[in-house]
Amino acid sequence: MSSRLKRLARLAVIAIAVAGFCGPSFAQDFALAEDMSRWCLEAKHGEFEPASAASLAPKQISYLVECTILPAAPPPGGYSRDIVSEADIAAARKKADQRIAAKQAKRVIIADALMTYGFNPNFMDDVGNPLITTTVISDLPVEWRVKAMTSMIEQGADIDVKNQYGQTALDLAKHRKQQAIIELLLGHSAK
Structure with missing residues (x-):
């Protein structure tokens, strides 16, 4: 799991409980925070x-959308170093590519x-990254990212908002x- 995803999951528990996303009781807030972390x-x-x-x-929901589109992390424990031949490497890559494609398809849905x-x-995560910039760096298929960004723009997303590093x-x-995304953004007068 990526350090950013771990940080988001940990902070979700704290932020949701403290911010009172749920109801009037702390127990309800904390239960929702645990659910949000697990759902992420x-x-x-x-x-x-x-x-x-x-x-x-x-x-x-915006938080869960961000969790879904964040780039995937390497498998727990990292990648295996037990592969010895070129054929093993090719077979392992093919199998990994198939698993990644299947996960990406589920994440798109x-x-x-x-x-x-x-x-x-216009959702911003806890470290100042807007959903629209997170979508650009996602590992999901570019066709879906263009569709998602179009939907965000139609719903009023600020396309010129900057992330924590000052990047739009x-x-x-x-x-x-990413030419398709560049064309989309320029078509909507991005700066």
Whole structure:
């Protein structure tokens, strides 16, 4: 699990409990914080059931959308070093690519479903990264990212908002040479 995802999961428990995302009682808030943390990890691994989010507030759904689109982390324990031949390496890569593609497909379905429940297109995570810039760096297919960013823009996302490093979505797309995203952003007058 990436350090950013771990930090998000830990901070979700604290932030949700402290901010009172749920109801009037601390026990309810803490229970929701635990659920949000678990759901974030499930979403990241393509195992979250989107219907679970139907009754959540837009800020909570936005958080889960971010969890779903964050780039995937290496498997727990890292990658195996026991591969000895080129054939083993090729077979391991093919198997890993298939698993990654299957997880990405599940994550796309989850993110699409979460976005239909209502979310804040200008959501910023706890370290100052807007959802729109997180979408640019996602490892999900570029076609889906363009679709998701179009939806965010249509719902009022600020396309010129900067992340914690002072980069806009356009800056990141140019740096990563993501032509489809660059064209989308420039088509909406990104700076």
